[in-house]
Structure formats: C-alpha cells, structure tokens
Amino acid sequence: PRSTMEEPSGTHTKRKVVAVVGGGLVGSLNACYFAQRGFNVEVFETREDIRQAKIVRGRSINLALSHRGRQALKHVGMEEKIVSQGIPMHARMIHSLSGKQSPIPYGKKGQVNPSFSCLAEKYPNAKLNFDHKLQDWSPETGLMTFARSDGSTEHIEADLIVGCDGAFSAIRKQFLRRSRFNYSQTYIPHGYMELTMPPIDGEFAMKPNYLHIWPRNTFMMIALPNLDKTFTCTLFMPFEEFEKITSGDEVMEFFQKYFPDTIPLIGPDALRRDYFRLPAQAMVSVKCSPYHIGDKCVLMGDAAHAVVPFYGQGMNAGFEDCIVFDEILNQFDEDLSAALPEYTRVRVPDDHAIADLAMYNYIEMRAHVNSKWFLFRKHVDNILHLLMPKTIIPLYTMVTFTRTRYHKAVERWHWQDKVKHKCFLSLSLSLSIYVIHRSKQ
Amino acid sequence: PRSTMEEPSGTHTKRKVVAVVGGGLVGSLNACYFAQRGFNVEVFETREDIRQAKIVRGRSINLALSHRGRQALKHVGMEEKIVSQGIPMHARMIHSLSGKQSPIPYGKKGQVNPSFSCLAEKYPNAKLNFDHKLQDWSPETGLMTFARSDGSTEHIEADLIVGCDGAFSAIRKQFLRRSRFNYSQTYIPHGYMELTMPPIDGEFAMKPNYLHIWPRNTFMMIALPNLDKTFTCTLFMPFEEFEKITSGDEVMEFFQKYFPDTIPLIGPDALRRDYFRLPAQAMVSVKCSPYHIGDKCVLMGDAAHAVVPFYGQGMNAGFEDCIVFDEILNQFDEDLSAALPEYTRVRVPDDHAIADLAMYNYIEMRAHVNSKWFLFRKHVDNILHLLMPKTIIPLYTMVTFTRTRYHKAVERWHWQDKVKHKCFLSLSLSLSIYVIHRSKQ
Structure with a gap:
C-alpha cells in the first residue's frame, strides 16, 4: 500500500490529488490540464507501458483533429507539437466505382497519433502508472484499489477521480448501480473492419493529405494516411453483410464488385488473409447523466459520451471536455462540490447533441447522400x-x-x-x- | 444440488424445463402459460413466500387492468377470478382546489391484487420456489445457481430461462455484458410517495369505483381503492419539491395549500408521520433490444420494458408479452431457436412504442392538460x-x-x-x- 499524500493532511497548502483513470487521449490531456493547475496527478492505465507499445492494428478508428480539439491542445501548449506530428488533410477524395477520383475540399484538419500519453510527463507533478487495473473504488471516500499483473494490489486515496476509461468505462459501472442515473447504449447495425494498404516503392500508395472515400450506398470504405506511409482503410458495412463473406474467394468477389481499384493497392493475398484476422468491430453510442457523483468523481471523454464516428467529433468533444472543466474550475475557484454539478449541467446537453448529430449523420449518409x-x-x-x-x-x-x-x-x-x-x-x-x-x- | 430432469434425457417425450425467474405478476402469469402448454415449470422468487407476505406499503403503484391484460388472463382461464377480486372503476373523479369533485367517465377498468402467484399452483407441472436468489447463470448451457437464506445453493438446468424479474432485473445484467445489446434507462425528474387513507366508520372515506385525481400542474395526487376499504393515495412531484419539505409543519402547510380536502381523510397526524416514513421513490423507463440470448433465455415484463406509470399500461403490456410469446411458440411448433428471435423482432417495436407513449403522456399531462x-x-x-x-x-x-x-x-x-x-x-x-x-x- 502506498499513499500519495506527501504533505501532512489538514494544512491549507496541501495540493489536491487527482486520479485520472485511463491513459488514452482524453486521460492524457486531462492529466496535463490538472498538472498545469498544480494538482498532484496520478494517471492509471490498465495496459502495460503504452509509450513503447505498438499500435494495435484493426481496432482503432483514425482520428481527425478539428478546431475544438486544437483549442484544447493549445491551452496546455501542445497544439503545434501534436499538429506537426500528424498529417494535414485538406480535402476528401471520392472514389467512384469506375475508379475515377474527385476531390472535395474542406477546411484544415489534421490527424492525431493515438498515443501521446508521454506528454503529461513534462510536468513534475504528474505521474503515469501503467499495469494498474481498477478493481474497486468508492465515490464517497475517493479510495481506489488497483490490481497489478504480478498479483499485488495498490491503494490510493484521491480528492478527485476522473473517469477517462473509454466507451466501456469501469468507472461508469459504479454510476449504473446508483439510482437516478440516466444511461443509454445504442449499437448501430454497421460494423467496421480495418485493412492496411502498404507503401509502394517506399511511398504512399495513394495521394496523402486526403481523406479517401468510396461511398457505396449502405456501405462505404475510407482510407487515412499514417506516418509510416501506409494507409489504414476502414470498411463500414452492416454486420449481416460482413457475415455473408466466409471465404477468400468471396472477399475477392466482393472487392472486385465494389472496390476494384483497391485490390492491387492492398494486395490480393493480404486482402484474402486480413479480412479474416479479426471479426468486424461494433460501434456504440453512449449517453448518460449525471457525469458526477458527489464531489469526488467525474466522467469525461468516451466514458461519458461515446459517439459513432460519422461526424469526426468523438476525440474533439473529449478534448473540449478538458477545457470546459478547466473553465468551470476557474469559475468556482477549484471548489469541487460546486464545479462537478456545474460540469454536468453545462456539458450534458452539448455531449448529447453531438452524439445525436453523429447518429443523424450515420442515417443521413446512407439515406440521402445520393438523393x-x-x-x-x-x-x-x-x-x-x-x-x-x-x-x-x-x-x-x-x-x-x-x-x-x-x-x-x-x-x-x-x-x-x-x-x-x-x-x-x-x-x-x-x-x-x-x-x-x-x-x- | 437437485436436478429437475424427471425423464431420461435424449428421449423425444421429455418435457421442456422452463425456469421463470421472478414470481411477480408477469412471472406468475407466464408460469400458467408454460404449464398449460405442458412444460415443466419452475418459478424462482428471491423473496420469502409472498403468498403469505403482507403487501409492502409505500412502494407499489396501483395497477389497472385493461383490455390487453384481460385477454392475456382469459387465455389461461383466469380473467373472471382476477376481475372478481378487484374493484371495478368506471370513472375518474377530479378534485379541484376548492374541493369540488367532477366525474369523467371512461370505459371498464379493474384493479389487480399484486400477488396472485399462487394461481400457477393449480398446475401439477408448475412449482414455486421461494427464497431463491439468482447467483449465477449461463445463457449458453441454461445452468443456474440460486442462493438460499440458510447459506445453501441449488443448481438447476433449464431448456428456457424466462427473466421476469422486474425493472432492476438480475437476468438483464448478463445481457448488458454482451456486445451489441441496446439498452437505455431514463429516470424522470418526478418521484412518487404513497399515503394511506383509512376507512371511516368501516366504509371507504371517498366514493370507491373511481380513480380520484387531484391535478395541480407540475404535480398531482391520485387515489385508488383497496379491498380493505382503504385508499392508496399516490403523490407525484419533482424530487426537488419533495426535498423542500423537511418538517411536519411544512407537510401540513403544503397539503393545506394544494390538497386541503384530503387532510381530514388521511388524518393530520398520519400525514405528518407517513410523509417521512420512506423517501420519494424514483420512476424509470427501461428499453432494450434484443430480448433473447441464443435459444435459452428471454426477457419479459418490466425486465424487458419498464415504463413510467402515466398510461396505465405497464402491467397490461407485461401480460400481453405472455400471450404474444405463446402465439409465437404455436407458430414455430415450440422450436425455441426460431421462436426467441421472432419474439424480439415482433415485440421490441411494440414495447418501445408504449414506453415512449407513457413518457409522452408524462410530459403532456404536465404541459398541456390546462391548455x-x-x-x-x-x-x-x-x-x-x-x-x-x-x-x-x-x-x-x-x-x-x-x-x-x-x-x-x-x-x-x-x-x-x-x-x-x-x-x-x-x-x-x-x-x-x-x-x-x-x-x-
């Protein structure tokens, strides 16, 4: 058992201890915000050190950074660093069935490298704890128990627990056991599958700086460039269509019919193999309210509002959470018993709105795009x-x-x-x- | 460990074993339906024998039986018995602030005694198991473990598990752990509180055969007659209003202002005391889909669709579930692997519609009734x-x-x-x- 209390309790100079549960995008950014404010920050991540981990292919939807996300990064001086690491995208490139490509410009967007948790380390008062799986916690006392892979457990007491542990949040489960917690999870009939398009002669196989789109009515494929000159292609399709394809020959037949121009680029052998590597992944929309329990726990990012990826705002909304909470902490002079209810009051309608918009876009994209x-x-x-x-x-x-x-x-x-x-x-x-x-x- | 298998397995004459989890209204009616069909029925109820138990006052909303519920009861020959036990209601009685009473007639309705689980006992192939708390179960094998209050456990294997364990269903928790289960729980800002109006000189204190209503804009009270000549008064009000009243004097002041005619009928001393006996109860609307896992488990009644009580259809929808499932079993010749998906397909849109209507009525009642x-x-x-x-x-x-x-x-x-x-x-x-x-x- 270890205690994070460094100063004698009861003194007025004691710095608040914030436990950020989840070391993903929103957790890491939040850690920077709390550290900048002078809190003692402890980030807890279930996985092994994700700074060295290879990105798990096939399970990550590419993330586009727009204005809200950039503003949130700017506030902790990270905008330029993150943006310079990404690949700017200035337009969509529509691929027709015949292979014709037509660009549709849109405003500045960039991509984000999905693991930048190391960035919180520039603060001496922020500490990253990997291999810490949340086992139990109390919203009343702020006491948390973490299990480690060597069988040991660790106990921490925090003044504030920030649940940034994603769409299937462990922190949120405790909320669900309490009365008067509104909650909804909605899975859409579409799944997604990621396929990799390798470089050709060391260069991108298609034009980078574009979001490539193959719109095909009830399903579609998109492709986004990575720093290693590969493209990640994401196929969105109803689960029942995914399940109809059961052999390599059927994969080829399907791609021949709908995405013929991608076969030589992905490679026929890789296509036959990679289609069956992982089953299609589900997409869920999560809405809930309130976001806080008492004055000790608050949900942010996907843990509070997972959205379907059809408005490109999931990460941006999560980043904006950090800046909104920061503004409220200023407004209430860091009084958590006032700031937490205010955060719920202010943020819930906005998160519900973007969740609904993303769902609306999902329906609209299929129903109207060709009308x-x-x-x-x-x-x-x-x-x-x-x-x-x-x-x-x-x-x-x-x-x-x-x-x-x-x-x-x-x-x-x-x-x-x-x-x-x-x-x-x-x-x-x-x-x-x-x-x-x-x-x- | 006990087995419910009475005949050697593998023979074609083996009767299907159905485990109904929850011995409330819908569970009991379902038991009759399955027993009538010739299945071996085991009903499991967490509580002690509820046939002898006193009804828990203050936590039950009165239940009105309308056409759908009657049809479902009729099908297992129980309509007359149940209806004769209840008190028929032919009209609403509106109480104005001045104490004026005006009846508004509506069609035939009756009330249901909320514990009639004994009725399943007329079937020799139905067994009621009280004091059985579900501990663990598998939707794949149909194996269930129940804990008893003496510390022992019991294992049962069922061909079909029917979750009728109410709005906070334990069976449904297993559904929530699986992917692609759509779920929402919505608490409304109103709570409810039940107060008892005793008989006067051995007779009802107000006219029986009426649903008494005191409409007061953002809140209201209703009263329904019981067989013991009492009335159960239910006060619906936003939680924040309930919380404003903290002393007996404030209770009296509140009733004097809004329900003066009820003070002598409930009794001022009882009112001062009973208001603080239990906190106001929450009301939740639950929607989910699918209702089944594989060919071994299905949700019905409040476990599948809890509704707010403002259309008087909660129990009726639950009873109709039984008749709809029965019709589908006939249609598919008792093939559970076909009947369960069909039940989800047919019933989900109807249950979602009544849940939405009840919610719509809740909003409409407050917003429009006086327009x-x-x-x-x-x-x-x-x-x-x-x-x-x-x-x-x-x-x-x-x-x-x-x-x-x-x-x-x-x-x-x-x-x-x-x-x-x-x-x-x-x-x-x-x-x-x-x-x-x-x-x-």
Missing part, C-alpha cells in the same frame, strides 16, 4: 451562407470550425431551417396570390 | 371519432380497449394527425381563395 433533393438543399445552404454569412451558417461549419456549443449549434440549425421553410412558404403563397390576381384581371 | 388548445383538439378528436368511427380512433381507445399492436396504434395516430392537418390546411386555403375571389367581384 438529388438532398444535394440541392446542401447547395442552397451554401449559397445562403455566402449571401448572409452571419445569419445562415451550415451546421457542419459550426461544429467543425468553431467552439459554438454543440447544443446551441443544433438549436441554431433548427431555427435556420424554420426561417428557410417560412421564406419558402411565403414566397409560394405570394406567387399563388399574384397568379390568381393576374388571372382575374 | 385550451389541447382540450379543444381532444374535443375535435372525439367528434371526428363519432362522425367516422372506423377512420379516426383516439389513441387512448386503441391502446386501452383493443389489442391493436402498440406501434401500429402510434403509426395510425400519426397518420390521423396528418390527415387532420391536411384537411385543416385545404379548408383554410379554399376559404382564402374564396375570400380573394369574392373581393375581386
């Missing part, structure tokens, strides 16, 4: 934005390129739709009356 | 139903007095609304054109 009416409306939106840049702002812009609160962005989007609808109605009505009037003269 | 526009629309609905009884059917009628599938009732309701909206629009448009036309002449 002429949908494309026409998108077109009208863009024209209106050009004519009235301060009144009509496309939802995507508000979400991706600003820090407008997610739920405010959605409200504004609905309001804009109403305005457009009313303009359209009055226009048609005026026209009808005019026509009737003319015909009478 | 003139809402009352006007209800009135128009009833007139339209009289004019076109087969085309426009009020939602409440479809839900309460028919076995129209819940989700079909909702679809039809939306369709009717569209039709009404369109009629209204064309009417206004024709009128406008007529007026313009006249003004030109």
